[in-house]
């Protein structure tokens with residue numbers, strides 16, 4: 054267990070616990086405010102993320118930033134963004150169960166130190182792992198569920214929205230619900246905009 058984010062990050066950046074370390078360009082630890090009350094968790098870095106070392110920086114990331122901006126969230130100010138696995142799975146395949154098992158300890162430590170009130174799962178990989186194995190994004194997106202003192206909500210992965218724009222409107226509704234939930238349960242997330 055870590056008592057500082059800096060130490061956690063320094064150790065994670067050297068991680069070679071699974072085979073994904075062999076093909077990564079950069080490990081993608083996460084981005085944002087370490088005191089955030091709202092955390093977003095995606096599945097794993099893609100090509101652009103691997104090259105730049107930051108989550109959600111490609112076209113999907115630009116779409117995510119638009120949704121965030123719509124509800125006054127900013128990846129550099131009042132939220133934290135991480136992934137289930139910190140290194141890119143080759144050819145953008147899904148991270149395997151074994152890779153997720155190897156990597157989840159880093160996410161657990163990030164979550165323990167950040168102590169978010171809300172975790173938003175971006176896409177089915179993180180939702181199935183963090184909310185429930187049977188999670189179906191088409192049926193359960195936007196629904197908040199309490200687990201261990203944290204409110205979890207799953208929504209569409211931004212890359213999936215680029216492939217299927219029909220889901221952009223329901224995804225936006227999820228973000229609007231998130232804004233309402235933040236007003237309800239968070240203390241300082243929107244302070245930076247007051």
Ligand code: SF4
Nearest residue numbers: 068071074139140156
């Ligand atoms: S994916 Fe996670 S467990 Fe695997 S090498 Fe990268 S940081 Fe380590």
